[in-house]
Amino acid sequence: MNRKGIEFAFSWIFAIIAGAVILFSAIYITTKLIGTERQVSDTLIAAELDNLLHPIETNLEDSKYATISFIDETRVFNECSTIGVFGKQQISTASKLGIGDEWGVQSVRKSSYNKYVFSRKIEEGKKMHAIVKPFEMPFKIGDLTILYGKEYCFVNPSSDIEDELNDLSANGAQDIGVNITSNLGDCRQGSETVCFDQLGCDVSVNTQGRIVSKNGEDVYYEDDGLMLAAIFSDSEIYECQLKRLLKRAGELGAVYSRKAAYLDGSGCSNNLIQDLQAYVLAIDVNGSREFVQQVVPLADDLEERNGNIARCKIF
Amino acid sequence: MEILQDVRYSKGQFKIQQMVFVLVATLIFFGIVAVLYVSIRFGSVRQNVQDERQEAAIAQARKMAGTPEFIWTSWEDCASCVDMDKVFLLKNRTSYQGFWKDVALLKVARVYPKYQTSECTPVSYPRCNEITLVEKEGFQSYESFVSLCRYDGDIEQARCELGKVIVGFEGVENAG
Numbered sequence: 001m002n003r004k005g006i007e008f009a010f011s012w013i014f015a016i017i018a019g020a021v022i023l024f025s026a027i028y029i030t031t032k033l034i035g036t037e038r039q040v041s042d043t044l045i046a047a048e049l050d051n052l053l054h055p056i057e058t059n060l061e062d063s064k065y066a067t068i069s070f071i072d073e074t075r076v077f078n079e080c081s082t083i084g085v086f087g088k089q090q091i092s093t094a095s096k097l098g099i100g101d102e103w104g105v106q107s108v109r110k111s112s113y114n115k116y117v118f119s120r121k122i123e124e125g126k127k128m129h130a131i132v133k134p135f136e137m138p139f140k141i142g143d144l145t146i147l148y149g150k151e152y153c154f155v156n157p158s159s160d161i162e163d164e165l166n167d168l169s170a171n172g173a174q175d176i177g178v179n180i181t182s183n184l185g186d187c188r189q190g191s192e193t194v195c196f197d198q199l200g201c202d203v204s205v206n207t208q209g210r211i212v213s214k215n216g217e218d219v220y221y222e223d224d225g226l227m228l229a230a231i232f233s234d235s236e237i238y239e240c241q242l243k244r245l246l247k248r249a250g251e252l253g254a255v256y257s258r259k260a261a262y263l264d265g266s267g268c269s270n271n272l273i274q275d276l277q278a279y280v281l282a283i284d285v286n287g288s289r290e291f292v293q294q295v296v297p298l299a300d301d302l303e304e305r306n307g308n309i310a311r312c313k314i315f
Numbered sequence: 316m317e318i319l320q321d322v323r324y325s326k327g328q329f330k331i332q333q334m335v336f337v338l339v340a341t342l343i344f345f346g347i348v349a350v351l352y353v354s355i356r357f358g359s360v361r362q363n364v365q366d367e368r369q370e371a372a373i374a375q376a377r378k379m380a381g382t383p384e385f386i387w388t389s390w391e392d393c394a395s396c397v398d399m400d401k402v403f404l405l406k407n408r409t410s411y412q413g414f415w416k417d418v419a420l421l422k423v424a425r426v427y428p429k430y431q432t433s434e435c436t437p438v439s440y441p442r443c444n445e446i447t448l449v450e451k452e453g454f455q456s457y458e459s460f461v462s463l464c465r466y467d468g469d470i471e472q473a474r475c476e477l478g479k480v481i482v483g484f485e486g487v488e489n490a491g
Contacts, residue, residue, distance in 0.1 A: 015334070258404045
């Protein structure tokens with residue numbers, strides 16, 4: 001019997017099986033670790049993105065612009081919920097590293113209750129543009145943070161919008177991702193086209209009716225800030241964020257109503273308590289259309305009445 | 316009867332034993348490497364989270380005076396003026412509990428002039444020094460100097476005094 005031959009074969013088979021198990025385990029664990037590392041890194045990016053939105057919030061400014069650059073191609077997921085007193089904003093990211101899956105797994109969501117990011121549900125790019133505008137109805141309610149990664153082409157916008165975009169781009173010195181043209185044919189290929197009072201673009205703005213139409217859906221706006229927010233965001237996100245802003249407006253309205261009562265008691269008559277209470281009741285609307293029809297006239301009236309108070313304005 | 320039996324192992328059995336030892340040693344080595352990696356990585360993630368929370372607290376301390384709940388707009392526009400009346404009226408509003416979820420401390424404190432009462436209550440306001448909106452345990456705080464403004468019935472106009480907004484964040488060690 002050839003014992004030497006049997007011993008050789010057994011040790012080789014054993015070594016191959018054990019080696020293969022160790023090798024495959026190592027590959028499996030490494031792949032899993034890379035995935036986890038990517039998710040951890042993307043979660044930190046989402047948290048940092050949320051932090052970066054703090055310094056660009058407005059105080060008394062009319063608008064602000066900032067560019068946010070990522071190291072790798074990144075997807076920013078924007079989720080909005082109206083559940084709860086103030087609703088919730090959730091931001092998460094996924095990056096593209098060029099190895100393994102094309103896109104990493106969506107990171108853990110970073111929630112915030114006082115931010116309002118208007119964008120598409122998924123924005124993609126290595127560079128994101130952020131335009132921040134205050135939302136006042138009639139007192140300051142929050143900041144509209146308009147986030148976009150695509151290039152846009154505005155065809156025949158109003159002079160106000162043109163001036164505003166020129167200011168933000170420092171008269172063209174800075175690329176804000178928006179080109180302005182008077183002819184649709186001059187728009188760069190691949191850019192999202194936005195027509196003002198004309199048809200044929202990806203997004204249409206009816207400045208008379210104050211309607212922004214996109215993908216067959218109409219949303220309503222009141223001022224330039226909301227118009228830009230409607231252009232750059234999905235209609236679902238726009239309606240959700242507007243609803244959240246109105247929820248905060250209701251809470252602030254209640255605080256101002258208490259302030260009006262407090263000042264009244266301190267000998268500073270203002271006669272605004274009932275108007276503010278009516279405003280708080282009217283703020284619970286369904287959608288941007290009702291907002292424009294019901295809330296805006298009340299807010300205008302409230303602003304006028306507050307402006308007429310000589311000594312102790314409420315806001 | 317033989318008490319001690321002569322035990323003989325074949326060369327093949329020795330080889331198997333040898334391989335088992337090598338395998339066990341390899342697994343222990345990989346285990347130690349994994350434990351080392353996980354502890355280093357967790358330490359680094361913990362530091363990153365700590366840094367991220369710290370950045371958020373600093374950014375919020377700087378910008379808090381400009382938020383709608385704090386900003387003073389009643390008389391003239393002022394970027395770093397806080398509406399004391401509004402903040403005080405916010406204090407016990409249940410709807411605002413949880414609004415500043417990512418901060419462990421949010422307080423407005425008067426720097427000058429100081430009054431005898433520390434925390435403001437409906438009885439002591441406005442002759443008090445502090446309005447605390449959020450206070451959890453175990454925080455590191457950052458301050459930002461502001462003007463605390465309110466309508467003063469005695470002088471029949473707005474009065475602004477020196478104060479500060481204090482924002483704290485919860486350290487990772489204290490996070491539950």
